[in-house]
Amino acid sequence: MLRASVERSEGTVDLRAVVDPTVDSGITHGKALLNFAAAVVGDARAQLSVARQALRAALGDGALVQASAIIANFAMNDRAANAIGIVLEPMFVRGSVEFRAQLGIDLYPSALNTLRA
Amino acid sequence: MKLYSDSELPVRPALEAVHAATLASFVGAGSWYSGAERCEIVMEARRARCEAGLQEDGAVAPHYADINATARRVAAKVATSVEDLSRDFMEEAIAQGLSIDEYVEVVGVVSRAVNLDVFARGLGLPVRQLPSPQSGVPARTRPATARDEGAWVPTVPGGSRGGDDAQRIYGSADPQAAPFIYRALSLCPDEAAGLVALGAAQYLEIKDFMDLEFTYEPALSRPQYELLAARVSALHQCFY
Numbered sequence: 117m118l119r120a121s122v123e124r125s126e127g128t129v130d131l132r133a134v135v136d137p138t139v140d141s142g143i144t145h146g147k148a149l150l151n152f153a154a155a156v157v158g159d160a161r162a163q164l165s166v167a168r169q170a171l172r173a174a175l176g177d178g179a180l181v182q183a184s185a186i187i188a189n190f191a192m193n194d195r196a197a198n199a200i201g202i203v204l205e206p207m208f209v210r211g212s213v214e215f216r217a218q219l220g221i222d223l224y225p226s227a228l229n230t231l232r233a
Numbered sequence: 234m235k236l237y238s239d240s241e242l243p244v245r246p247a248l249e250a251v252h253a254a255t256l257a258s259f260v261g262a263g264s265w266y267s268g269a270e271r272c273e274i275v276m277e278a279r280r281a282r283c284e285a286g287l288q289e290d291g292a293v294a295p296h297y298a299d300i301n302a303t304a305r306r307v308a309a310k311v312a313t314s315v316e317d318l319s320r321d322f323m324e325e326a327i328a329q330g331l332s333i334d335e336y337v338e339v340v341g342v343v344s345r346a347v348n349l350d351v352f353a354r355g356l357g358l359p360v361r362q363l364p365s366p367q368s369g370v371p372a373r374t375r376p377a378t379a380r381d382e383g384a385w386v387p388t389v390p391g392g393s394r395g396g397d398d399a400q401r402i403y404g405s406a407d408p409q410a411a412p413f414i415y416r417a418l419s420l421c422p423d424e425a426a427g428l429v430a431l432g433a434a435q436y437l438e439i440k441d442f443m444d445l446e447f448t449y450e451p452a453l454s455r456p457q458y459e460l461l462a463a464r465v466s467a468l469h470q471c472f473y
Contacts, residue, residue: 117442118459124445129456134463143456153464156355159286168357175452177242182450184355185248185435186461191315192348193414194471196428198318199311199340201385202413204473224470225319229384231472 119215135219145174149183156187197226204230242356245449251434252352255345255427256361262369263342264421265335269298269366274308274339275346279360281309288350291360298366303329304339311343316470320385333386334375334420341424348431379420382413389419402426410439414473436462 122129122143133141137150148171155167172180196202209230216222222231236253237244259275260268276294283292307326311318326336350360376398379387389398391411402425403411415432419425433439436458441447445455466473 117445118456118463121445121455121459124455129460131463134460134467137464141460143460144454145457146460149457149460150464152355153461154468156351157287157465157468161286161289164354165357168355175457178450179452179457181242181244181248181356182448182453183457183461184352185449186458187355187465188348188352189432189435190462190465190469190471191351192344192428192431193473194315194466194469195311195318195344195347196340196417197414197471197473198315198469199323199344200337200388200417201320201323202388202417202473203383205413219467221467221472224472225316226470227472229320229472 148174201229272297277308278312278343285313337420341418388416
């Protein structure tokens with residue numbers, strides 16, 4: 117969905133930024149978003165305060181709230197998906213072969229649920 | 234009183250409503266656990282997350298109920314070690330006496346509770362306190378339409394194969410309305426319906442999924458939405 121939404125509106129994205137935050141995603145304020153996401157789900161309290169202030173300065177109060185909602189949503193979904201062993205829909209499996217290999221996603225323990233078949 | 238009346242940041246009414254409903258859902262009886270037991274599951278998750286440094290508060294609370302050690306272990310692990318959840322872990326919990334249905338309910342309660350706590354942490358707010366547990370008896374029933382769809386546990390299919398269960402959980406008889414993430418917790422229908430409601434209010438409704446310009450917040454573009462989602466899932470090593 118990231119790649120599709122970028123192609124629709126902003127042109128290109130470097131997907132490596134998703135697994136390597138030193139890479140520039142090419143998305144506006146991508147660094148602030150990536151730092152905030154990692155800080156909210158991580159254990160470095162001092163980084164969280166800094167990342168929150170940076171995102172708020174870059175995109176405003178409403179964006180900070182919505183970003184928190186999206187991060188919370190995937191904190192939930194990822195737990196349900198990994199704990200229940202659900203399978204990725206075939207259309208998304210077919211469309212993601214190249215970048216999954218590039219980003220090492222096929223090596224995640226949870227990849228077995230889908231790729232075992 | 235509003236759930237986020239202590240926030241200086243603007244929380245959309247729809248978001249506040251679904252979070253309030255989520256918090257309330259923990260204190261009533263579920264499919265297999267009482268309200269007090271569900272509150273204890275939430276507290277076990279919060280204690281584990283505080284111990285792991287993943288949140289700052291919420292660990293101090295009354296003892297709500299006795300739950301067995303395996304349920305506590307599952308709650309703590311799901312709360313803190315997303316990337317490390319495996320079929321072996323689930324099967325070990327089942328071998329130690331937790332039923333598959335109870336396992337799904339613990340996963341559902343913890344996943345949704347972590348959702349609320351992560352949101353509060355993002356805003357710099359303390360976790361929301363649980364209301365008092367309500368009396369009531371767990372339903373102790375499994376949806377008749379649940380079947381093996383490829384996950385580790387049975388799930389309720391979308392569309393006509395899911396019958397009334399699908400309509401109730403996914404809010405539609407259209408099979409497209411039930412991606413696997415929505416079906417994950419469907420062995421405990423209220424847990425699945427709760428996840429669907431949170432997803433619709435926080436991220437997207439299914440009908441907006443392929444509208445690649447849709448967002449709830451004008452200051453955040455859809456690529457920015459998806460960058461956040463992808464980063465969180467990468468940190469959790471979630472293939473789905």
